[in-house]
Every structure is written in C-alpha cells, then in structure tokens.
Amino acid sequence: MSNPDPLAAVFTDYTDDTSAEVRDGSTDRLWRKAKRRRIGRVAVASAAALALLVPAGWLLANTAGADGPEAAEEPPPVWTAPAPEGNGPNTRSDMLVKGYETLVGAVVDLPSFIPGNDEVDEICQVDDAVVVPGWVEVPDEEGAVFLREYTSLVPAMDAAPIPVALLGCDYGDGTAFQVVTLADEGDQWSTIAQYAHTEADGAVPLEITGSDEPFGEIKVGFAERYDPEANDLDYWFETITLDAAGDPVSTPAGDLDVEGFSDLNIDLAAMATGEAGVWDFTATIRNDGPRDATGYEVYMCALWSQTFTEVGLTDCINHECVDTGDGCPSNREPVAVIDLPVGESVTYEWTVVMDLDQWQAYIDSIDDAALAGPLFEITAEKPTEDRTIPRSFTRAAMFAEFLL
Amino acid sequence: MNAAAVAVTTTMNRDRAAPDRRAEFDAFYARNIGRITAQIRAYVGDHDEAEDLVAEAFTRALTRWKTVGSYDNPATWVRRVAWNLATSRLRRGAFARRFLRRQRITDVEGPQPDRVDLERALTALNERHRKAIILYYIADMTAAEIADQERVAESTVRTWLARGRAALAERLRIDEIKEQP
Incomplete structure (x- = not known):
C-alpha cells in the first residue's frame, strides 16, 4: 500500500481556499468589457477601412477627372461612404482589416524568425506566441514576440485585404524580424505566408509598406545587421510577391542613401509638476555615430492629441493631421531640424497640459488603458527625396512615454 | 447611414438575440472561474494579478464565444490564454521585479x-x-x-x-x- 501524496492534500486545500476567494462571481463586468471591446473594434476597423478606401477613391476620382473635359475644375478628392450593398464579396464589411490593437495580445502561430537557427528557435517561441507591443522599442523580455509594424495588402482584384505584420523577437544576441501575412481564425491567428525574415549575419527586414495595388505586393525595407564600428551599412527596399508555389519572390525597389544615416538615441523624461495634468518633458537626442547627423527633423506627437492642450501636437496615429484646435488644417511640422556631430547631444524641454476631461472620455472609450497611453512620442527622422522609399524607414530614434 | 453606425447596430442586434448564449457563458464561467484563478494565482503568486489575467482570458472567450463555446472543452482554451497572458506579464518589468522580490x-x-x-x-x-x-x-x-x-x-x-x-x-x-x- 502506497502512502498518499502529501502535496496533493496541500494543493487541494490551496485550490479550495483560493477558489473561494474569487471575488466576483458575476459576469456582468465581462459582458460590459466585451461589448466595449466589440464597439471599439468596430470603430477602429471602420477607421482602417477609411484609410484603405481613401487612396482607392482618390485614384478613381483622379482617373475620372483626367478622362473628362472638366479635369482642371475637379474639386479636391473627398471620400464619401458607399452605401451598403448587401452581403456579396465586395461589401464594405469584407474590406475591413482588423487593426494592430487586435493583434497585440493575440495568440499567433509563426514560422521561425531565423529558419535553421536552433538557438533562436529555442528563445523565440513561435507556436502559440502571444504578441506584445513593440512599435516603439524592443520589449525588455527576451524571447517575446513583438509587433513592430502593421499594414495590409490586397492579394487580387475583388479580394479582401489581408493583414501584414512586421514582427520581432529579441533572442539575446540581437533582434530578429520577419514579415508575414496573417489570418485571424477567431481564437488565434495563423500565418498565411512568410515574405521575409532575418538572415543570419545578413539582411534584416525593418520596414513594411502595404497598399491596395499592385495586388499582392509588400514593399520591405532591409538593412544590414547593425554594426556600430562599420561605416558601410546598406539600406534598401525590395518588392516581394509570392509565386505560384507560394514562395516569396523579391525585386529590388531602391536603395537608401546612407549619407547622414546615424544612430541617434533619445532619452525622454516626463515629470509631474504637482499640478493635475501638467507635465514637464525633457528630451535629449544624442548621436552615437557612426556618422555626423545632418538635417534630421525632430517631431513630437501624442496619442489622442486632443487631450494635450497648450502644445500643438501631431496625433501619433494620424501623422498627416496636426490638431491645433481647429480640426486638422495642416500636415505635421517638425519642432526642430538638427545637425548633430558624433558624440554630441541636444536637449529640448516642454511643458504640456492635459485636458483631463478629454482624457477620461478617451479612457472610457477604450478597453485597455495600458496599451493606449497617454503617450507622448518624439522622433528624429532623416527625410528622403526618394518617394519610393518610405520616410519612416529613415527613422533613427523614437521614444514614447506613457504618462499614467 | 455611415459604416460605423451600421456595424454598431449589427452588434446590438446580436446582443438582443442571445439570451441563451449569455446563460451558457455564465454557467461556463461559474464552473471554471475558481479553479482557473487558483492555477494562475499559484503561477504568478498574486491574487489580484491572477484575477485580472483570468478576467481577461474569459473576456476573450466571451468575445469569441460563438467559436470557443463550440469546443469540446472551452475551459482548456481559457486556461491556455490565461497562462499565456500570465507568462507574458511575468516577464514584464514591474511585475517581474515584484515577483523576484518574492522569490528571495x-x-x-x-x-x-x-x-x-x-x-x-x-x-x-x-x-x-x-x-x-x-x-x-x-x-x-x-x-x-x-x-x-x-x-x-x-x-x-x-x-x-x-x-x-x-x-x-x-x-x-x-x-x-x-x-x-
């Protein structure tokens, strides 16, 4: 006769005690939370659809204008919502692509970040990985799969857009990235195809841009693995499609002029003044080399910029809109243009005032305040004249501070 | 009517049409909340954290209940999500530091x-x-x-x-x- 397992009794008591301590037996809170989340998703998805449809609508308007005799008198393109058209494949609801906030926190199955590298596979879990935010900086936790960028592509005429994600993972000796198309299967996401991944000691995908057309294309920005001692770094873009077998096919799209590309670091500190909603910010931008930085544009933005008063802030989500209290009258403007030799730094200070009523209204409208901010972000960018290369690829530094 | 209004209306209609679904989910919740919370509490070592994590897992199940509720054992799905969330949170800075203090x-x-x-x-x-x-x-x-x-x-x-x-x-x-x- 065997003795009873003494741990079994310990755990039985523990389970009974802790189960009894569960405070809220009602699901009311969950139902309210789920409802807010659904509505929030609908709102975000609708905004995403607007973003997707505006270029198409703009294109149609221009095409029609160019073909007609009144082309020169065409008013500026204005998007108007199409009327619902039933449940066919081209209805508006089919055009919705869920936003990045839906992917963050989701469970996703991915291919390897660096195929064939067992050490990276061991650290960077790709089966049932939980995606964490990482669009500003690499998360501290080693092995976490983080979302750096999110866009969409349209695979074919009349097809619904597909989410495209640039995901990363810090494996200790570096950070690996991969570009994948994803499918939301309800309880989790799965990978449709891998378009690019970090090559061991080689190219690293660092930027993605998607678009409605040409169909099935993703433009991916690559860089060599960063080496602070090197001075011959390459940065380039490739257009990637899938062939009939589903394998990625790359075509060079353009090189980035590396002159002036340097490793800028930004430290941003937010300090409460003691007065409710009033914060002092200090941002220090430092050039760690390898090149002198020239012509870098410094921007600052805020999530839900309406919550910040007294400082006209760009909205972090909609970079084309600057909220100055009168809607969105202009494109964003840099707060400074800087030249910064290697080893030198420059410091800026601002006082910002939050409209706490606006902020509360924002918090009430979302589900997870921890993912939403309020966020204050500063970037230093090197503009490029090559329109085929996204400006954001030249981003040298970004820092965001969550205030609350 | 704009698209957002259409979508929200659809959501509301879904809620009105689902009293059975609510009862089903509530019963599922009542059956499993205690044991799953106990597991996560044992894992993270903090009751409040465990309740937050498990609530999030159940909320995700609720928003996908049409799919999750059809599984043979939806509790397995919730438990798995809760564990993933707990693992992710354990590895984050502030919570990890508190956790490490307890480890001493x-x-x-x-x-x-x-x-x-x-x-x-x-x-x-x-x-x-x-x-x-x-x-x-x-x-x-x-x-x-x-x-x-x-x-x-x-x-x-x-x-x-x-x-x-x-x-x-x-x-x-x-x-x-x-x-x-």
Whole structure:
C-alpha cells in the first residue's frame, strides 16, 4: 500500500481556499468589457477601412477627372461612404482589416524568425506566441514576440485585404524580424505566408509598406545587421510577391542613401509638476555615430492629441493631421531640424497640459488603458527625396512615454 | 447611414438575440472561474494579478464565444490564454521585479505549510517545473496531457514534476513525497 501524496492534500486545500476567494462571481463586468471591446473594434476597423478606401477613391476620382473635359475644375478628392450593398464579396464589411490593437495580445502561430537557427528557435517561441507591443522599442523580455509594424495588402482584384505584420523577437544576441501575412481564425491567428525574415549575419527586414495595388505586393525595407564600428551599412527596399508555389519572390525597389544615416538615441523624461495634468518633458537626442547627423527633423506627437492642450501636437496615429484646435488644417511640422556631430547631444524641454476631461472620455472609450497611453512620442527622422522609399524607414530614434 | 453606425447596430442586434448564449457563458464561467484563478494565482503568486489575467482570458472567450463555446472543452482554451497572458506579464518589468522580490523569500518555517508558504515555494521553482506542478495538482491534468499541451515528451514532464516535487518538499519541509506519477 502506497502512502498518499502529501502535496496533493496541500494543493487541494490551496485550490479550495483560493477558489473561494474569487471575488466576483458575476459576469456582468465581462459582458460590459466585451461589448466595449466589440464597439471599439468596430470603430477602429471602420477607421482602417477609411484609410484603405481613401487612396482607392482618390485614384478613381483622379482617373475620372483626367478622362473628362472638366479635369482642371475637379474639386479636391473627398471620400464619401458607399452605401451598403448587401452581403456579396465586395461589401464594405469584407474590406475591413482588423487593426494592430487586435493583434497585440493575440495568440499567433509563426514560422521561425531565423529558419535553421536552433538557438533562436529555442528563445523565440513561435507556436502559440502571444504578441506584445513593440512599435516603439524592443520589449525588455527576451524571447517575446513583438509587433513592430502593421499594414495590409490586397492579394487580387475583388479580394479582401489581408493583414501584414512586421514582427520581432529579441533572442539575446540581437533582434530578429520577419514579415508575414496573417489570418485571424477567431481564437488565434495563423500565418498565411512568410515574405521575409532575418538572415543570419545578413539582411534584416525593418520596414513594411502595404497598399491596395499592385495586388499582392509588400514593399520591405532591409538593412544590414547593425554594426556600430562599420561605416558601410546598406539600406534598401525590395518588392516581394509570392509565386505560384507560394514562395516569396523579391525585386529590388531602391536603395537608401546612407549619407547622414546615424544612430541617434533619445532619452525622454516626463515629470509631474504637482499640478493635475501638467507635465514637464525633457528630451535629449544624442548621436552615437557612426556618422555626423545632418538635417534630421525632430517631431513630437501624442496619442489622442486632443487631450494635450497648450502644445500643438501631431496625433501619433494620424501623422498627416496636426490638431491645433481647429480640426486638422495642416500636415505635421517638425519642432526642430538638427545637425548633430558624433558624440554630441541636444536637449529640448516642454511643458504640456492635459485636458483631463478629454482624457477620461478617451479612457472610457477604450478597453485597455495600458496599451493606449497617454503617450507622448518624439522622433528624429532623416527625410528622403526618394518617394519610393518610405520616410519612416529613415527613422533613427523614437521614444514614447506613457504618462499614467 | 455611415459604416460605423451600421456595424454598431449589427452588434446590438446580436446582443438582443442571445439570451441563451449569455446563460451558457455564465454557467461556463461559474464552473471554471475558481479553479482557473487558483492555477494562475499559484503561477504568478498574486491574487489580484491572477484575477485580472483570468478576467481577461474569459473576456476573450466571451468575445469569441460563438467559436470557443463550440469546443469540446472551452475551459482548456481559457486556461491556455490565461497562462499565456500570465507568462507574458511575468516577464514584464514591474511585475517581474515584484515577483523576484518574492522569490528571495525561499525558506519557509513550520511543518504545516499554508497557502502563503506554498505560493512562496512555488515562486522559487523553475518556471517549467512550476507550471507542470500546477497543471498536475490544480488543473488535474495527467503527465501525458501536460506533455501534449506543452509539446514535449511525457518523460520530460515526469522529470519536471519530480524536480518540482523535490524542491517543494524541501522548501515546505515535507519529508515524504510519493514517487509518482
């Protein structure tokens, strides 16, 4: 006769005690939370659809204008919502692509970040990985799969857009990235195809841009693995499609002029003044080399910029809109243009005032305040004249501070 | 009518048409909330954190209840999401620091360990050993089921359990640990 397992009794008591301590037996809170989340998703998805449809609508308007005799008198393109058209494949609801906030926190199955590298596979879990935010900086936790960028592509005429994600993972000796198309299967996401991944000691995908057309294309920005001692770094873009077998096919799209590309670091500190909603910010931008930085544009933005008063802030989500209290009258403007030799730094200070009523209204409208901010972000960018290369690829530094 | 209004109306209609779904989910919640919370609390060592994590997992199940509710065992899905969330949160900075502070308290007095002692002892275990122990003793999973979930060999889980038991016995001052499973 065997003795009873003494741990079994310990755990039985523990389970009974802790189960009894569960405070809220009602699901009311969950139902309210789920409802807010659904509505929030609908709102975000609708905004995403607007973003997707505006270029198409703009294109149609221009095409029609160019073909007609009144082309020169065409008013500026204005998007108007199409009327619902039933449940066919081209209805508006089919055009919705869920936003990045839906992917963050989701469970996703991915291919390897660096195929064939067992050490990276061991650290960077790709089966049932939980995606964490990482669009500003690499998360501290080693092995976490983080979302750096999110866009969409349209695979074919009349097809619904597909989410495209640039995901990363810090494996200790570096950070690996991969570009994948994803499918939301309800309880989790799965990978449709891998378009690019970090090559061991080689190219690293660092930027993605998607678009409605040409169909099935993703433009991916690559860089060599960063080496602070090197001075011959390459940065380039490739257009990637899938062939009939589903394998990625790359075509060079353009090189980035590396002159002036340097490793800028930004430290941003937010300090409460003691007065409710009033914060002092200090941002220090430092050039760690390898090149002198020239012509870098410094921007600052805020999530839900309406919550910040007294400082006209760009909205972090909609970079084309600057909220100055009168809607969105202009494109964003840099707060400074800087030249910064290697080893030198420059410091800026601002006082910002939050409209706490606006902020509360924002918090009430979302589900997870921890993912939403309020966020204050500063970037230093090197503009490029090559329109085929996204400006954001030249981003040298970004820092965001969550205030609350 | 704009698109957002159309979509919200659709959502509201769905809510009005689903009293059975609510009753079904509520019953599922009542059956499982205690045990899953106990598991996550044992894993993270903090009741409030555990409640938050489990609430989030149940909320995700609720927003996908049409799919999740059709599974053979929806509780498995919720438990898995809760574990993933807990693992993710454990690895984050602030919570990890609190967790590590608790880890320093490793020596437990007294021959009759209570739940505080048990939580402290659990926090000192290797993460995989801790997870295996919790799934075995609180989730009532067999070594084979844990191996299947964790995608490792059953012998590996048996090793985790043995090491976890030995470490717990030492910290809880339990002299006789049954050699099983």
